[in-house]
Amino acid sequence: MHAIARRIGFYILTAIAAVTVDFFIPRVMPGNPVDAVLAKMQGTVVTQATRRALELQFGAAGTPVGLWGQYVHFWSTVLHGNLGISTSNGMEPVTTVIRGALPWTLGLVGVATLISFVLGTLLGVLVAWRRGSWLDNLLPATTFFQAAPYFFLAFLAIDLFATKLGWFPGSRAYNQLDFAAFNWSYISDVLDHAVLPALTIVVASAAGWIVGMRNVMITTMDEDYVLIAQAKGLPKRRVIWYAARNAILPSVSSFSLAIGFVVSGALLTEYVFSYPGLGFLMLTAVQESDFQLLQGIFLIVTLAVLAANLAADFVYVFLDPRVRQEA
Amino acid sequence: MAIGISEDLGGSPAADPGAVAALTPPGRGRRLRLPRSPKILVGLGMLAFFVLIAVIGPAIAPDNPAASSSVTGSVPLGPSAAHWLGTTQLQQDVLSQLLAGGRSTILVAFVAGFAATILSILIGVTAGYVAGRTDDLLSMLTNIFLVMPALPLLIVIFGFLPSSGGSDDPLIAVIIAITGWAWGARVLRVQTLSLRNRDYVESARLIGERGWRIIGFEIMPNLIPIIASSFLFTVLYGVGTYTALTFLGLVNPNHWSWGGMLFYAQVSNAELSGYWWWFVPPGLAVALLGTSLALLNFGIDEFINPRLRVAGLSRRQARQDGAQALPRRFVLGLTPVIRKGQR
Numbered sequence: 001m002h003a004i005a006r007r008i009g010f011y012i013l014t015a016i017a018a019v020t021v022d023f024f025i026p027r028v029m030p031g032n033p034v035d036a037v038l039a040k041m042q043g044t045v046v047t048q049a050t051r052r053a054l055e056l057q058f059g060a061a062g063t064p065v066g067l068w069g070q071y072v073h074f075w076s077t078v079l080h081g082n083l084g085i086s087t088s089n090g091m092e093p094v095t096t097v098i099r100g101a102l103p104w105t106l107g108l109v110g111v112a113t114l115i116s117f118v119l120g121t122l123l124g125v126l127v128a129w130r131r132g133s134w135l136d137n138l139l140p141a142t143t144f145f146q147a148a149p150y151f152f153l154a155f156l157a158i159d160l161f162a163t164k165l166g167w168f169p170g171s172r173a174y175n176q177l178d179f180a181a182f183n184w185s186y187i188s189d190v191l192d193h194a195v196l197p198a199l200t201i202v203v204a205s206a207a208g209w210i211v212g213m214r215n216v217m218i219t220t221m222d223e224d225y226v227l228i229a230q231a232k233g234l235p236k237r238r239v240i241w242y243a244a245r246n247a248i249l250p251s252v253s254s255f256s257l258a259i260g261f262v263v264s265g266a267l268l269t270e271y272v273f274s275y276p277g278l279g280f281l282m283l284t285a286v287q288e289s290d291f292q293l294l295q296g297i298f299l300i301v302t303l304a305v306l307a308a309n310l311a312a313d314f315v316y317v318f319l320d321p322r323v324r325q326e327a
Numbered sequence: 328m329a330i331g332i333s334e335d336l337g338g339s340p341a342a343d344p345g346a347v348a349a350l351t352p353p354g355r356g357r358r359l360r361l362p363r364s365p366k367i368l369v370g371l372g373m374l375a376f377f378v379l380i381a382v383i384g385p386a387i388a389p390d391n392p393a394a395s396s397s398v399t400g401s402v403p404l405g406p407s408a409a410h411w412l413g414t415t416q417l418q419q420d421v422l423s424q425l426l427a428g429g430r431s432t433i434l435v436a437f438v439a440g441f442a443a444t445i446l447s448i449l450i451g452v453t454a455g456y457v458a459g460r461t462d463d464l465l466s467m468l469t470n471i472f473l474v475m476p477a478l479p480l481l482i483v484i485f486g487f488l489p490s491s492g493g494s495d496d497p498l499i500a501v502i503i504a505i506t507g508w509a510w511g512a513r514v515l516r517v518q519t520l521s522l523r524n525r526d527y528v529e530s531a532r533l534i535g536e537r538g539w540r541i542i543g544f545e546i547m548p549n550l551i552p553i554i555a556s557s558f559l560f561t562v563l564y565g566v567g568t569y570t571a572l573t574f575l576g577l578v579n580p581n582h583w584s585w586g587g588m589l590f591y592a593q594v595s596n597a598e599l600s601g602y603w604w605w606f607v608p609p610g611l612a613v614a615l616l617g618t619s620l621a622l623l624n625f626g627i628d629e630f631i632n633p634r635l636r637v638a639g640l641s642r643r644q645a646r647q648d649g650a651q652a653l654p655r656r657f658v659l660g661l662t663p664v665i666r667k668g669q670r
Contacts, residue, residue: 014471021480029487140618143625147563147617149570151589152610155598163601171599219632256474257510264478268571272593282479283575286486298483305476 003323007313011306018302022295023074026058027067034058057084057292083299084292088284094296097281102300105277108194109266112201113259120206121251124213125244131218139214142207150265154200154272161196168195171274197273205262212251220247249320255312259305267301364629370622377616381433384426392424392583403595403602413604416595421588425608428583432613435500435569440562442504447511447557452550454512455519456542466516472509478571480506485577499569499578507564511557518553522546556627563620570613585609 034054056073077083083094127135145153161167169192220226220243229239267279274280278297285293317323406413413421454465484502522528523546531541572578573586574593592598592606 010467010470011474013467014474017471018475021475022483025483026487029484139625140622143621144614144618147567147621148610148614149567149574149586149589151571151574151593152606152614155589155592155606155610158598159601159603159606163599215628215632260474260476263476264571267478267482268574271575272598282482286482286575286577289486291487294483294486298479301476301479305474309474 003317004313007310011310014306015303018299019075019078020071022299023071025295026291078299083296086285086290086293088288088290088293094293097293098278098296098300101276101278101281104275105266105270105279106304108197108270108275108277109201109263111194112198112266113205113262115198116202116205116262117209117251117255119202120209121213121244121248123206124210124251125217125240125247127210128214128217128221128247129240139211142210145203146205146207146211148204149268150200150204151268151272153204154197154269157196157200158272169193193275197269197275200269201262201266204265205258208258208261209251212254213247216250217243217247220244249316252312252316252319256309259308259312263301263305364626366622366629367626370619370626373615373619374623377429377433377612377619380426380429382430384429388420388423388426390420390423392419392427403597403605406604413602415591415605416597421605421608424583424588425585425612428585428588428609429612431496431582431584432566432569432573432586433616435496435503436562436565438497438500439503439507439565439569440558442501443508443561443565444511444554444558446504446508447515447561448550448554450508451512451515452519452542452546455516456523456538456546458520458523462516466513469509469512469516472506473513477506478568481568481572482575482577485572499572500565503565503568504561507561507568511554511561514553514557515550518550519546522549552627552631556624556631559620559624559627563617563624566613566617566620585613 034051056070057077081095083098085091086094086097089097123138127138158171162169162171223243223246226239226243229242230236234242266277267282269275270277270279271283278301282294282297282301284290285297403414403416415421415424450465450469454462454469481502528541528545531545536545569578569584570586570589573584574589576587576590576594586609588609589606592602592609595602595605597603597605
């Protein structure tokens, strides 16, 4: 399939760009990450070889290897799945640390994004269909929630539902004292802890889907085929279905733009909730000057976003026959 | 037309060239209808208020935002006559911090929006007008910036800055702009692409006008609504991003900003202790500033695509305008646009 092949090519290119950016940031920025890392490594034996490896990694002055050689070296470590060591996690490999945090982020952000997309799209259809009714008042409200920073909504959620009402826990992903076995009480505990972060992400991101869907739906409702469907006397539900099916395409294709924002917001949400995912890990890494972990997380997050985009592209090709015929 | 974009990354309604086709015909005699939409008016009013705060806020703040009114207290005090919005843990006046904190947020957001808009015009219009290989390259660059998640990238960038760095507002604005120009560039490219083959541009080319003149005098005037909308979008992005970066304590530890207030609130666990007066005012300020920008943007969208208008459609208003013959519920294929005074 031509269209999909093109997209895959583009994502590979973007992944290469991300690795390149990851490589250049420590070299462009002022400051000396090597010394910062070595300072963190006090207590372990720092050999000359360690120092050399770090200098190669961050491109500090004094490395005999040229820039191109450093770049090739960086690629070879990345391709071997070696993202360095994490100084803030007891010198564990970065990949191990990330593997521990990734499922939490994938679960939380994946489920919340799905809920938000479905809910937002349905509401958008409804608002478009009932244009001119009280539902139009929903739009300014959603604008407010969209403009409010994710972490502010997280603050409000914690203050209201965790501190004042005490309905849900306001931080962490599970009750650490209770963690005994992978049984039902553990699962329900995890779900309990996920409610507020997920709610924050859904409330903050649904507005975009509502407005986008409404706008396209209104334009689609003026199409001739919708008018004919109604003139034929088809049931209203059927007519809405015909219009909505076509109106959803731009929403799917603008998914790529949205997912970046959602992921950014979700990282902040995790931070506020002390949710043990990549966002929380990333900000700990910043505070602890754990540079290799920082670089590693950026790579993984970018790759995850690209994968989500690819999935959206597959859905798009599945939904729109015109893309299939283009090839 | 917004449908069926396979090589592009998707279509926002504003990127719909079909909808914009009805845009300002080149020439005169068209009065700007913009300020009559309530969304625009409310948005402009709110924005003006925030800009005013940014200008005079630090001067009218009742206290020094960093000064502690008492050295003994260690619990944030709720709103009182002495401190209208209460105090922080260090007994600093929240209202003063709020008034002092607007300036950097608004400054950075507008500088970032401005820089990003210039970048997006340069890249987007060039790509759309020149076409061919240059277009392919520039579009690819745009799309790469579009899908790369911006905040993680910014966190890495500012994470590598030494802690003394990152307090230079214009520099922060430019870094934010570099991650935020792509959306505008893509929308502008699509629109330029559709404009460059219009008859009037074609005839300008036939007369022998130079490329830069065609871009500057024939194409640019028709891009103004889109440029305005992408400017507002980027300013909105700048507000959010700057607030996020200050909230994380990555930039600007030295002077007050709304994100910085939230940073201190979070560090002191204000949300877990119920000190709402500490984090609600700055958060609300950011949200309302964002809402004002978004409302303006909606207004421009409705200007570009009149079908999106809601105001002209409410039944009550329609009746006030004397159009009794309207159907009870608007159905398909019919978009009545009623203007006041048109009887």
